[in-house]
Amino acid sequence: MIVKLISFFGSRTCSYGAAIADFSSFIMSIVNSFKYLKKVRFRTYYEVIINQTIFTGVNALIIVASIALLAGGTVIIQALTSLPKFGVEGFLGNLLVIIIARELGPLLTALIVISRSGSAIATEISVQKWSKEILSMELIGIDTRLFIVLPRVIASVISICGLIIIFDIVAFLGGYLISQTVVYISLDQFGQTLINAFTFKDIGAAFLKGTLFGITIPVICCYYGLKPVSKFEIPIYVSKAVMRTLFVTIILNIMVSIMFYV
Amino acid sequence: MKRLRDRNPNEFRVGLFILVPITILLMFILLKLGYSLSGSTIDVYLKIDNISSIKKGTSIKLKGYDVGKVVDLTPVYRPALHFLAKMRIQKDIELHEDCSAIILNQNIIGDTVIELRNPYRRGKPLLEGDVIEGLEYVNLEELLKEVNKLLTSVTSTVDVLKQISLESRSNIRDMLANLSNSVGAVNNILQKSQGDILTTLSTFRDTSKVLNEISKELKKNPMKFILKGKKEETQEGKTK
Numbered sequence: 001m002i003v004k005l006i007s008f009f010g011s012r013t014c015s016y017g018a019a020i021a022d023f024s025s026f027i028m029s030i031v032n033s034f035k036y037l038k039k040v041r042f043r044t045y046y047e048v049i050i051n052q053t054i055f056t057g058v059n060a061l062i063i064v065a066s067i068a069l070l071a072g073g074t075v076i077i078q079a080l081t082s083l084p085k086f087g088v089e090g091f092l093g094n095l096l097v098i099i100i101a102r103e104l105g106p107l108l109t110a111l112i113v114i115s116r117s118g119s120a121i122a123t124e125i126s127v128q129k130w131s132k133e134i135l136s137m138e139l140i141g142i143d144t145r146l147f148i149v150l151p152r153v154i155a156s157v158i159s160i161c162g163l164i165i166i167f168d169i170v171a172f173l174g175g176y177l178i179s180q181t182v183v184y185i186s187l188d189q190f191g192q193t194l195i196n197a198f199t200f201k202d203i204g205a206a207f208l209k210g211t212l213f214g215i216t217i218p219v220i221c222c223y224y225g226l227k228p229v230s231k232f233e234i235p236i237y238v239s240k241a242v243m244r245t246l247f248v249t250i251i252l253n254i255m256v257s258i259m260f261y262v
Numbered sequence: 263m264k265r266l267r268d269r270n271p272n273e274f275r276v277g278l279f280i281l282v283p284i285t286i287l288l289m290f291i292l293l294k295l296g297y298s299l300s301g302s303t304i305d306v307y308l309k310i311d312n313i314s315s316i317k318k319g320t321s322i323k324l325k326g327y328d329v330g331k332v333v334d335l336t337p338v339y340r341p342a343l344h345f346l347a348k349m350r351i352q353k354d355i356e357l358h359e360d361c362s363a364i365i366l367n368q369n370i371i372g373d374t375v376i377e378l379r380n381p382y383r384r385g386k387p388l389l390e391g392d393v394i395e396g397l398e399y400v401n402l403e404e405l406l407k408e409v410n411k412l413l414t415s416v417t418s419t420v421d422v423l424k425q426i427s428l429e430s431r432s433n434i435r436d437m438l439a440n441l442s443n444s445v446g447a448v449n450n451i452l453q454k455s456q457g458d459i460l461t462t463l464s465t466f467r468d469t470s471k472v473l474n475e476i477s478k479e480l481k482k483n484p485m486k487f488i489l490k491g492k493k494e495e496t497q498e499g500k501t502k
Contacts, residue, residue: 053276165283192328195293
């Protein structure tokens with residue numbers, strides 16, 4: 001029994017170690033590919049970046065805005081029902097900044113991007129690999145690391161940073177609209193409270209989170225997208241890609257919050 | 263614009279997607295730095311001796327309404343160390359150059375604000391770069407120190423009064439006892455001399471009757487009354 005338990009832990013540790021080593025070698029291969037970046041024309045990636053930004057950023061605007069509006073409203077509803085009514089107008093801005101801009105904005109945006117684009121990236125690359133498209137590219141001398149991963153990272157960073165800003169603005173608007181049903185606050189006063197509550201540290205933290213999420217989401221999804229060797233493994237690795245990215249995103253979010261606010 | 267949009271709609275959409283958040287962010291940073299997008303602010307300076315309660319971002323209010331904020335604090339070393347707080351105020355707010363600025367706390371735990379007050383007799387309007395003088399500095403800490411000092415003084419006065427009352431308690435008791443004795447003595451005297459008083463009063467009454475009779479007699483025969491005594495004297499002289 002004990003031997004089985006020890007061997008179980010040993011095998012798990014070895015498999016995790018192997019996975020980490022494999023992922024590290026994948027990252028290193030991407031980093032090594034950067035030295036060929038000078039030889040590649042930007043126009044090669046341009047279309048991919050545009051298409052990826054359209055899919056990850058522009059097409060996600062409606063869903064991000066809807067979720068942001070509801071999230072802002074929910075935060076304000078909770079605040080107005082839990083906090084005392086008198087004098088609450090002075091704290092709504094602070095509350096929205098603390099909850100929406102610092103935490104919910106980047107995290108919910110990342111979750112939306114993971115569920116929409118992360119799964120799509122993993123599936124697309126898996127299918128490309130299964131249909132030997134990637135092999136063909138390698139055979140004609142295209143660096144697939146650069147051609148597949150880098151444009152997606154750039155598009156993802158642009159999209160997530162843009163979506164975070166839009167999420168925050170729409171959530172503030174939603175919060176303001178909901179707050180009008182209970183307490184009257186002029187838009188000027190609300191805006192001033194928000195501006196006073198915001199600090200450059202919040203902006204820095206949001207951008208750092210956006211950049212880190214923008215790098216990790218496509219990198220992990222590409223890593224798992226390149227894994228399947230048969231078409232039956234595609235859903236397994238897509239599911240793994242989404243779950244692992246989710247996990248890493250939450251860990252990164254906590255780490256950045258600790259770094260900036262603790 | 264339409265041609266550009268039609269030529270490559272994806273590029274146009276991505277461009278918009280990048281530009282809109284960047285514009286929002288820039289606007290926000292400008293507002294955070296205290297700039298107004300419409301250019302409707304002026305920068306004026308506030309001369310202060312102490313910056314312990316003022317910091318960048320401190321609100322400036324007029325009649326409780328937010329009219330601007332402190333955007334910078336600069337030390338001035340001569341003639342004596344003081345500070346200039348750069349205040350960015352809305353241009354459309356009517357302020358005069360001899361207005362006063364009072365640093366005060368919004369409430370007991372609230373942030374410090376600068377309250378601007380226009381003078382009763384208004385002078386020239388406040389212009390860009392003007393320095394507001396005559397600052398009245400109300401520091402909550404100082405105020406609490408003063409209140410504490412006052413309370414200490416009141417407590418010591420009450421202690422002194424208490425001591426005095428304790429010391430003079432026996433004297434007051436003696437005085438009250440003496441007063442009681444004196445009242446008793448006066449009462450005794452009044453009781454003892456009650457009979458004498460009645461006799462005196464009856465004598466007064468008799469005397470008044472006699473005087474009444476004399477006055478009646480005098481009214482009836484004044485000459486007889488006057489001469490009566492003389493006749494009696496002469497008769498007495500004759501008999502002698």
